[in-house]
Amino acid sequence: MSAPDLMRVIHSFTDDSAVIRIEGLAKPVRMLHLTDTHLRFFDERDGERYEGCVTYTKRIEKVHRERGTEPDPVKPFRDSMSRAVDETLDLLALTGDIIHFPSPVNVEFVCEQIATLGVPAMYTCGNHDVHYTDEPVNKEIRLTRLAALQPLHNGDPDCAAREIGGIRFITVDNSIPQLSRKQVDFVHAQLAMGQPTVVLFHWPLSLPTLRDAIIDMLGSPPMMGDPDWSSESRDHWQTTADTPETLEFVHAVTTAPNVVAAFCGHVHFAHADSINTRAVQYVTAPGHDKGRRLVEFRPL
Numbered sequence: 001m002s003a004p005d006l007m008r009v010i011h012s013f014t015d016d017s018a019v020i021r022i023e024g025l026a027k028p029v030r031m032l033h034l035t036d037t038h039l040r041f042f043d044e045r046d047g048e049r050y051e052g053c054v055t056y057t058k059r060i061e062k063v064h065r066e067r068g069t070e071p072d073p074v075k076p077f078r079d080s081m082s083r084a085v086d087e088t089l090d091l092l093a094l095t096g097d098i099i100h101f102p103s104p105v106n107v108e109f110v111c112e113q114i115a116t117l118g119v120p121a122m123y124t125c126g127n128h129d130v131h132y133t134d135e136p137v138n139k140e141i142r143l144t145r146l147a148a149l150q151p152l153h154n155g156d157p158d159c160a161a162r163e164i165g166g167i168r169f170i171t172v173d174n175s176i177p178q179l180s181r182k183q184v185d186f187v188h189a190q191l192a193m194g195q196p197t198v199v200l201f202h203w204p205l206s207l208p209t210l211r212d213a214i215i216d217m218l219g220s221p222p223m224m225g226d227p228d229w230s231s232e233s234r235d236h237w238q239t240t241a242d243t244p245e246t247l248e249f250v251h252a253v254t255t256a257p258n259v260v261a262a263f264c265g266h267v268h269f270a271h272a273d274s275i276n277t278r279a280v281q282y283v284t285a286p287g288h289d290k291g292r293r294l295v296e297f298r299p300l
């Protein structure tokens with residue numbers, strides 16, 4: 001594509017908002033981005049995992065008390081959803097770790113909240129959605145949990161798309177965080193439609209200033225496509241070297257002329273980085289700490 005054909009996109013943002021002006025957009029679209037609320041409801045239906053949920057809850061509540069942060073993730077989640085009622089939303093985008101484990105009561109609660117809000121929602125999983133805290137997280141565990149998570153996806157848990165107001169929104173589940181051939185082919189097909197496209201996933205793409213901030217905070221760069229994330233740290237995060245499919249996805253999102261933004265979470269702080277001259281990757285602060293981002297797509 002020659003330079004004059006490139007879509008013009010202008011971004012402005014704070015830690016909890018973004019305005020994205022897109023050339024050719026017919027009408028405004030409003031989206032709430034929510035990520036990493038880490039809800040932890042559980043009950044007797046969790047069976048042999050119940051005691052692990054009790055132990056984890058005691059541990060994390062102690063951490064929050066020591067930090068002086070909110071120990072109950074339900075309060076900020078409810079606050080965010082009640083604010084959303086008056087925000088005239090076209091889309092609620094949920095990008096992973098919304099629940100801390102795939103308990104039936106967690107899934108039921110989030111589904112009820114989404115239904116009560118009555119706004120179209122897109123849900124993609126993070127590493128915590130797909131496993132209980134006392135079991136490993138990997139491709140096999142994820143597959144065993146998809147049936148329990150299905151009410152949240154309400155469609156294909158691997159990848160999905162919908163058009164809203166002339167913008168194509170794509171979810172890609174990178175909870176593991178390596179991607180499959182199916183997911184990458186899906187993304188290519190969606191991008192080939194040529195519409196302004198927003199990509200929603202959990203683990204961020206490795207980008208320069210985000211990378212520095214994450215290393216400062218975590219001591220390693222747990223992101224997609226990071227060239228220097230060590231094998232030792234990858235073991236700690238229970239993942240492998242990036243697969244060819246993962247790297248192909250990163251290349252597709254960072255080079256496509258019609259990707260206007262990506263939204264993700266996982267690292268638990270707000271950040272924004274240019275992907276290229278058109279697109280910005282927005283990391284939103286964790287919902288359990290009142291994080292949220294109200295996004296307005298406007299005609300340019």
Ligand SMILES: [Fe+2]
Nearest residue numbers: 036097266267
């Ligand atoms: Fe998280």
Ligand SMILES: [Fe+2]
Nearest residue numbers: 097126127266
């Ligand atoms: Fe995560």
